Amino acid sequence: MGNEEAVFFSRVLTELTLSFHIIYATIGVGIPLMIMIAQWVGIKKQDEHYILLARRWTRGFVITVAVGVVTGTAIGLQLSLLWPKFMELAGNVIALPLFMETFAFFFEAIFLGIYLYTWDRFENQRKHLLLLIPVAIGASFSAVFITNVNAFMNAPQGFDLVEGQLINVSPLIAMFNPAMPTKVAHVVVTAYMTSAFVLASIAAYRLLKGSEHAYHKKSLFLTMKLGLVFSIASAIIGDFSGKYLAEYQPEKLAAAEWHFETEGGAPLVLYGVLKDGEIKYALKIPFALSILAHSNPTAEVTGLDEFPEDEVPPLYIHYLFDIMVTIGMWMALLSLIYVLGTLKKWRFISAPWFRWLLVLGGPLSILAIEAGWWLDEVGRQPWILRGIMRTKDAATTSGQVDIMLLLFAGLYLVLGVASVVVLSRMFRKNTVEQELSDRASEKAGVEK
Amino acid sequence: MTLEIIGISVLWLFLFGYVIIGSIDFGAGFFNAYSIVTNRQHILTRIIQRYLSPVWEVTNVFLVFFFVGIVGFFPKTAFYYGTVLLVPVSFAIILLAIRGSYYAFTTYGGLKHKRYAVLYGLSGLLIPASLSIVLTISEGGFVSIVKKEPVIDYWALFTSPLNWSIVVLSLSAVLYISAVFLTWYADYAKDVKATHLMRRYALIWAAPTIITAAGIIVELADHNPEHYERLVDLWWLFALSVVLFAGTVYFIWRRSSYFAAVWLMIGQFLLAFFAYGFSHYPYLLYPHLTIYDGFTNEAMAISLVIVFIAGLGLLLPSLYLLLKLFLFNKEYVQGKEDGHV
Numbered sequence: 001m002g003n004e005e006a007v008f009f010s011r012v013l014t015e016l017t018l019s020f021h022i023i024y025a026t027i028g029v030g031i032p033l034m035i036m037i038a039q040w041v042g043i044k045k046q047d048e049h050y051i052l053l054a055r056r057w058t059r060g061f062v063i064t065v066a067v068g069v070v071t072g073t074a075i076g077l078q079l080s081l082l083w084p085k086f087m088e089l090a091g092n093v094i095a096l097p098l099f100m101e102t103f104a105f106f107f108e109a110i111f112l113g114i115y116l117y118t119w120d121r122f123e124n125q126r127k128h129l130l131l132l133i134p135v136a137i138g139a140s141f142s143a144v145f146i147t148n149v150n151a152f153m154n155a156p157q158g159f160d161l162v163e164g165q166l167i168n169v170s171p172l173i174a175m176f177n178p179a180m181p182t183k184v185a186h187v188v189v190t191a192y193m194t195s196a197f198v199l200a201s202i203a204a205y206r207l208l209k210g211s212e213h214a215y216h217k218k219s220l221f222l223t224m225k226l227g228l229v230f231s232i233a234s235a236i237i238g239d240f241s242g243k244y245l246a247e248y249q250p251e252k253l254a255a256a257e258w259h260f261e262t263e264g265g266a267p268l269v270l271y272g273v274l275k276d277g278e279i280k281y282a283l284k285i286p287f288a289l290s291i292l293a294h295s296n297p298t299a300e301v302t303g304l305d306e307f308p309e310d311e312v313p314p315l316y317i318h319y320l321f322d323i324m325v326t327i328g329m330w331m332a333l334l335s336l337i338y339v340l341g342t343l344k345k346w347r348f349i350s351a352p353w354f355r356w357l358l359v360l361g362g363p364l365s366i367l368a369i370e371a372g373w374w375l376d377e378v379g380r381q382p383w384i385l386r387g388i389m390r391t392k393d394a395a396t397t398s399g400q401v402d403i404m405l406l407l408f409a410g411l412y413l414v415l416g417v418a419s420v421v422v423l424s425r426m427f428r429k430n431t432v433e434q435e436l437s438d439r440a441s442e443k444a445g446v447e448k
Numbered sequence: 449m450t451l452e453i454i455g456i457s458v459l460w461l462f463l464f465g466y467v468i469i470g471s472i473d474f475g476a477g478f479f480n481a482y483s484i485v486t487n488r489q490h491i492l493t494r495i496i497q498r499y500l501s502p503v504w505e506v507t508n509v510f511l512v513f514f515f516v517g518i519v520g521f522f523p524k525t526a527f528y529y530g531t532v533l534l535v536p537v538s539f540a541i542i543l544l545a546i547r548g549s550y551y552a553f554t555t556y557g558g559l560k561h562k563r564y565a566v567l568y569g570l571s572g573l574l575i576p577a578s579l580s581i582v583l584t585i586s587e588g589g590f591v592s593i594v595k596k597e598p599v600i601d602y603w604a605l606f607t608s609p610l611n612w613s614i615v616v617l618s619l620s621a622v623l624y625i626s627a628v629f630l631t632w633y634a635d636y637a638k639d640v641k642a643t644h645l646m647r648r649y650a651l652i653w654a655a656p657t658i659i660t661a662a663g664i665i666v667e668l669a670d671h672n673p674e675h676y677e678r679l680v681d682l683w684w685l686f687a688l689s690v691v692l693f694a695g696t697v698y699f700i701w702r703r704s705s706y707f708a709a710v711w712l713m714i715g716q717f718l719l720a721f722f723a724y725g726f727s728h729y730p731y732l733l734y735p736h737l738t739i740y741d742g743f744t745n746e747a748m749a750i751s752l753v754i755v756f757i758a759g760l761g762l763l764l765p766s767l768y769l770l771l772k773l774f775l776f777n778k779e780y781v782q783g784k785e786d787g788h789v
Contacts, residue, residue: 073508415546
């Protein structure tokens with residue numbers, strides 16, 4: 001296998017692992033917060049439904065966490081196995097947040113174990129809820145630290161490279177790079193948003209399938225409210241991300257927006273297709289790109305014409321941008337309508353067609369997460385470390401990457417299918433109605 | 449003490465932690481599978497499940513900690529080991545992934561099948577086998593530098609008696625460590641039948657463990673004389689380790705104190721593991737990479753050490769809480785309490 005092949009297969013394997021891992025990772029970051037909120041509402045309102053909600057979400061969460069942990073271990077090791085030269089450099093400069101992440105993960109793992117096995121152990125439920133706080137903090141901080149590393153890949157700083165030698169390394173400056181604030185905020189908030197919509201999707205599905213139980217309605221309303229809050233936050237942070245890109249990675253912004261020539265008063269191109277270098281069927285919003293990039297409708301936005309051809313990212317990232325933004329906006333709108341509709345008692349929000357839209361929201365949000373990460377990673381090409389190291393120079397020279405790719409593809413297929421089967425069996429066997437009546441009779445037995 | 453030594457000592461300590469709790473985990477899976485095949489499932493399953501359930505995820509973190517830490521403290525290891533370990537470590541990841549998720553699927557998701565339990569048990573033996581190959585590679589002789597890139601000679605590796613001895617040692621050590629621990633745990637849970645069975649396994653696996661360990665030292669004399677000489681210089685540490693080993697076997701044989709046996713066993717492995725580590729110094733990979741030329745810059749090293757100390761301050765109380773609630777909680781261990789979600 002020539003080295004070009006090794007680079008190609010390394011890229012495919014990394015993309016596959018990340019695309020699979022990110023589903024479980026996103027859920028893993030967001031769900032603990034949702035469980036915490038549900039349990040807290042349950043304790044406050046003394047409402048058994050919310051407590052049960054927390055309980056059932058936790059059960060599902062354990063399954064997704066397991067897959068998240070093992071695929072996270074896989075990507076952690078694959079970084080060194082597939083990109084040894086990158087990790088050699090990264091280890092010298094950005095190892096700090098990676099190391100911190102293992103502690104966050106450690107912290108989360110320990111308290112998750114405790115939380116899982118101490119239901120009903122405490123007289124005071126608040127004590128049990130306290131155990132969840134380190135889980136939620138650990139999960140969110142894992143995301144913060146890992147995203148830190150990714151931000152560094154986009155905006156490397158904190159070192160000097162003189163004749164191939166690293167000098168003046170400053171781990172903290174590397175960690176707090178310009179890409180970090182927007183990227184970290186965006187990743188964490190969209191994880192909350194996606195988790196809320198995935199849980200909403202499940203509740204809506206149960207309602208569609210004939211269960212009109214108040215449990216599902218409470219679940220749906222709670223998660224849609226949370227989803228609304230976090231989708232608005234995501235949109236605001238998205239705007240800041242645009243400004244970050246304009247300043248520090250203009251080629252990525254320009255490629256994502258098909259902005260070919262530097263100009264002032266630049267329009268924002270949405271949708272459309274690219275034919276022989278011409279944009280067709282696109283929706284052009286006048287001045288919007290200038291506003292997104294610089295908060296000023298006449299500001300000049302750097303176009304792709306200012307970059308050498310071999311430093312321009314693939315132009316198909318525009319489609320990824322479209323997918324991400326459209327779904328984000330759509331989910332904000334959908335949750336707004338649902339929340340308003342519930343408060344104002346609009347009839348149509350209980351109609352099957354509307355509930356189907358809510359069901360669709362879960363998978364769509366996951367798709368938006370995938371599109372966002374592809375946009376981020378492909379949009380950084382040809383660099384693995386922007387401006388410093390090209391992806392093709394970082395890969396392994398091993399000849400067995402293609403076989404490993406097949407093995408891992410098989411693994412992810414098995415894990416994906418098994419986790420779906422296990423999750424659906426788990427909840428189908430033990431329905432909410434069943435569990436509520438079991439608990440009621442258990443309690444009655446105790447009181448007698 | 450230099451930063452290099454601090455770095456490698458911390459990592460070595462965490463690797464030791466993984467060796468012990470990973471072994472308990474892997475061995476437990478194997479004994480569970482074995483008891484299913486021989487229709488003695490009822491004796492062991494409950495004990496093993498109770499121990500493993502709250503800690504399985506924590507086990508994995510020790511491994512993650514080690515490999516993230518080593519790239520942090522010694523970034524050149526990514527270059528040397530990253531390329532040559534693609535195949536063995538990928539196998540280990542896949543097995544770990546199947547094993548870890550399968551555990552969650554069965555324990556929390558109710559997916560149960562005899563055949564899977566057997567696969568689960570076997571995967572627990574293949575993981576230490578594939579990971580221990582890394583130790584063989586570190587002894588040198590299998591990696592050469594061709595056109596500035598490290599290349600591994602698989603044929604030499606798979607025909608090397610040293611490699612196979614290390615693999616065998618990893619297997620028997622896994623079973624021995626696990627059996628000693630579970631003997632105590634079963635006794636603590638007042639489960640007479642399980643104690644009896646685990647005690648037998650502990651005694652069975654004691655001899656192979658010590659014999660292969662001795663065999664490896666002999667083979668090293670041939671394979672890596674430099675390392676062998678340094679090993680022999682530390683003979684007293686190994687001798688002490690053997691004394692502790694004898695103590696463990698004695699306590700288990702006499703059924704006098706299983707608790708003391710566990711600690712002696714941990715002491716035995718701690719001494720041997722660190723004696724091996726000291727004698728390996730200063731090489732990370734014979735003869736290409738030492739801890740000195742593989743080390744990171746000073747700024748990174750200092751910040752990693754600070755984070756490590758801060759992290760430990762967070763971690764130790766949490767681990768203590770975990771152990772107190774489950775491992776050293778009689779009510780829980782004896783199965784009188786079940787607060788599972």
